Amino acid sequence: MLPIERLRAMVAGKKVAFIGAGVSHKPCIEQFAALGAEITLCDQKPNLEAFGDYAETLRRLNVHLSLGEHYTDGFAGQDIIMRTPGYEYYKPELQAALKAGTMVTSEVELFFELCPCEIVAVTGSDGKTTTTTLIAKMLEAAGRKVLLGGNIGAALLPQLETVTANDIAVAELSSFQLISMRHSPKVAVVTNVTPNHLDHHKDMQEYIDAKRNILLWQTPPCRAVLGYENEITRGMAADCKGDQVWFTRLHETDKGAFLRASDDTLCYAENGVVTPIVPRADVKLRGLHNVENLLAAMAAVWGLVPVDAMRQVASTFTGVEHRIEPVRMLDGVQYYNDSIATSPTRTIAGLRSFDQKLILIAGGYDKKISYAPLAPELIAHVKVLILMGDTGPIIEREVRACPGFAESGLQILHADNMKDAVEKARAAAHPGDIVSLSPASASFDHYPNFEARGREYKQIVQAL
Structure with a gap:
């Protein structure tokens, strides 16, 4: 069965609640309506007019509304709840719906479950967006059709109808997205893990465990790329199910990407062979942390793209908006x-x-x-x-x-x-x-x- 038909079988005739009408949910609401779902939008906005121009779309699609202070009342009686990353997975209202038999999922989770092509995904406290963007650009430089999504790019699930097995999806994933995921990507990158989002997570361990989910559901053949300089990511080597490689700026490794001190060159080591990729002097991105992001990206795409494509991106890419x-x-x-x-x-x-x-x-x-x-x-x-x-x-x-x-x-x-x-x-x-x-x-x-x-x-x- 085609992926889009599997999604249709999952949602047609079902009651589906969307938490919020954010950037990724708007195209998904259109998609689910076209597939025959009965949709309820649960949102803190007080009334339909508060949605501005989007109110007309909600009317056209006959979306039911559960709005205002008690918007979570709309969870009752639903077959599926589509969680937005900003709505915490362990909130009592969501857990009560789960216990009542409602399927709780998200745009990214469903895409991972149904996607017919390989997925490369990146998480970490810092460097996610730049690393994800570099991976996508290297794959594009090698001639691959890339779907970029998750925390950046476009919503992935609405693209399901046009994805082929020859494409490749590249996703940036936050701890909020990963905390409930039960599918891992073919290639997983964890840049680093430092204290972050402790206003949303119960404690640091819950935050770390959410990040680990990017690795825990991998099945060989698969690859895990871990930051060697971070104690927490180094410890995640124990979670790896297949090929595990490092990226490191401060050490030389025989298994992954590193900055060679003797000539300041970004290199990749595998099976006793060290391949120089690009001199650091040719790297356009500013800052040593971006050298690490480049090394992480190179380790992720090694074997998927030629060295020339990595070198081309490293020597031309100047950065992502809002990052120095x-x-x-x-x-x-x-x-x-x-x-x-x-x-x-x-x-x-x-x-x-x-x-x-x-x-x-x-x-x-x-x-x-x-x-x-x-x-x-x-x-x-x-x-x-x-x-x-x-x-x-x-x-x-x-x-x-x-x-x-x-x-x-x-x-x-x-x-x-x-x-x-x-x-x-x-x-x-x-x-x-x-x-x-x-x-x-x-x-x-x-x-x-x-x-x-x-x-x-x-x-x-x-x-x-």
């Missing part, structure tokens, strides 16, 4: 947008990408993670720190308590909002300076996501 993205040079000052830095480890990687002290805009939503490791890095790499949002005072407290602060000369300022922060940065900057938005925090105190935060920052900078 050059915005503008004004009055001799270079502005960067690193809004993706939603955790201290990401901001640290960004700071280390420059060989001078920066003017840094940081702070945002509090994910209940420690800012102590960030403090010495701020003292070492920042000359003016402009703080905003819920975590601003927390970051300041850690910096002031850190040894070396008093003699560092680090100036700390506070801003009411992004416009105020950019204006303060401009006032502090002199020709030759670098200003970077790298918040070390999530965006949800003022923005729906880090992309919206980055876009507003760029608009403000462009308008200076």
Whole structure:
């Protein structure tokens, strides 16, 4: 049976509830309606008008609505509930539906179950999006038709009808998506695991276990690519079911991708043979963390694409939006947008990408993670720190308590909002300076996501 017919058999005539009408759910709602499902949309929005232009689509598709404060009442009596990653799997309302016999799944889970082609997937606390994008570009450079989805790209499930066995799907997966998954990809990459999203996960172990799900359901022949420098990902070698390889910037390995110290070249080692891929001097991406992302991508596609395709992407790809993205040079000052830095480890990687002290805009939503490791890095790499949002005072407290602060000369300022922060940065900057938005925090105190935060920052900078 064709994959789309298997999906039709699964949903036709069934009552299906979608939690939220986000980017991935909108095309899925259209798809499920066309396949004969009876759809209910469960959403916190108060009424149909709150959906704006999308309200007309909901009317056209005869979607039932369960809205407002008690939107989860719509879970009752459903055959299937389509969970959005932002709705926690272990919430009592969802667990009650599961116990009542409702199938709880998601767009990505169904795609993994039904997809006829090989899947390469990436997870980790940092570097997911860049690594995923690099993998997709390397496969495209080798002439493969690539479906890019998960946390980035388009929803994968609505593309099921046109996928063939010769295509290849590349997905970025978050812990929220992985926590309930029971299918793993053919090639799984775990970049690193550091404290993150502890406002949503019960504890660090639940977060780690969610990440492990990318490996636990693999069946040989399969490949697992693990970051060697991270203690948690190194320990995941015990979970691997097939071919397991490393990527490492600081060590040489006989099984995976590494940066060779003797000539600063990105290489791959297999069966006693070391193949040089590209000199680091030719890599267009800024920062040592991006060398690691490149190594991870190379280890993932080794054997799937020729070395020339890897080399071509490494020497031409300049980066993904919101990741140390050059915005503008004004009055001799270079502005960067690193809004993706939603955790201290990401901001640290960004700071280390420059060989001078920066003017840094940081702070945002509090994910209940420690800012102590960030403090010495701020003292070492920042000359003016402009703080905003819920975590601003927390970051300041850690910096002031850190040894070396008093003699560092680090100036700390506070801003009411992004416009105020950019204006303060401009006032502090002199020709030759670098200003970077790298918040070390999530965006949800003022923005729906880090992309919206980055876009507003760029608009403000462009308008200076």
